[in-house]
Amino acid sequence: MSPELASLLRILAAVGLMLMNGVILIYMLRRVLGRLHQRLGPVHVGPQGLLQTPMDVLKLLTKEDITPTNVDKALYFIAPAAVFTPSLMAYAAIPFSPTWMVTDLDTGLLYTLVVMSLVSMGLLMAGWASANKWSLIGGMRSVGQHIAYEIPLLLSVLPVVMYVGTLNLSSIVEAQSGTWLGILPQWFITNPLFWPAFIIFIVSALIKVNQTPFDMSEAESELVAGFATEYSSMKFGLFFLSEFSNSFIVSALAVTLFFGGWTLPFVPDEVLAPIAPVVFMLKVYVGIFVLMWIRGTLPRVRMDHLMQFAWKILIPAVLTWILVFGFIIKLFDLGRPVG
């Protein structure tokens, strides 16, 4: 197979995964939120409401695509793509198993985070192009919170990078195989040294997911639908899809960095090899469930509180922690550089 064809197939696989994920996650979200609120969620269309989401997708596809008169036409059309593309690109470096990944980047971690940060630009574009106050405020909020939380997010993964000495996501996963003294899996989450980093990572990653408690840019009770107000049909669908795909990416990153990626403790490599992608996906879905659980529990925070929390608490905290962490691993020579 020619390398071009192979890459094309990989990209298609990523698109397929993203679309499938979108459909599954929407159904899951409805069910999980329903249960968290002691409701049923969708039940009518198909067994257990399973066909509800495919029907919704069909509805979205066949809806009239309205372009309001005063929008900035070019930006209005580019914006959904500018949101969707980075979300898709973020799949590139995620290692699903030792062999299953779109591409094995040496700077995978940096790449994923950088690509994810491009999403907010698309959101601002959408907000600006819509020629609508709600949309603009939504777009501005989104950029504001993304810029604020980008910093703690990037810094919070530094301890992991310092520890293993690489930005390659598969190497980071490999560094977590095995067990501590045969009891605990050697995932970074079982090491108390990584707990502060993990907490900061989760808080700032929630911003990326753009869900309650941090859905300031949509905030339907204040901003109609924020940046997506003027969008309909599949353009809206792309925003929607990108949002769900972001929660997948965030969960996948958390799993890769802190929960040992595809590795399982006590399972020999030969057994693990064929089921690695399944293990990875299961872990990711558990992570997504936790994200939904948070979403179903917490109310939306206020914009100024959000910004204050980032600049006044989170960033100083993460900087301090990096300093302390650096001292600790240097003093006790804890780092385990791979490769």
Place this chain on the structure above:
Amino acid sequence: MWGKGILNGMRITMRNMLRGPITVRYPYERVTLPERARWAVEVVRDESGAHKCTACMTCVRACPDHILDLQFTTAEDKSKHIDYLRYEMGACMMCGLCVEACPFDALKMGQDYELAKLTRDELTVDLLVDVAAAAPARAKKASEVPAGGTDDSRGGGTDG
């Protein structure tokens, strides 16, 4: 502080999740309403189907929304005939003041909760149409039982 509230909230939602849904799938399932559930106003009827309204007008005056309309004619022997007791269900706030006010317990809050109607006209309900008003005092006098405080004269409403 320090995220305790967040953890507590997460605990509560998880507990709710484990409890399972409490949804009643309404058109397929129905709950039995609690005994004191109150919906639209209805006329109390005894076993023989007779109503107890004496056309005293108390309920009409008690209703804060002015949606009860009672028209009656008084015959020469002072017995009353109810032309209609009309009730504008769409404007009723189901406060129950008319039921409280009725000295003869002729009204009650019903338990029929499927009150949606297809047309506006259906929201105007005639509770009583063209019936003789009840006259407990007369009935009691006739059977020579001392009148127990109820008095026909209190129903001196305007003639229809």
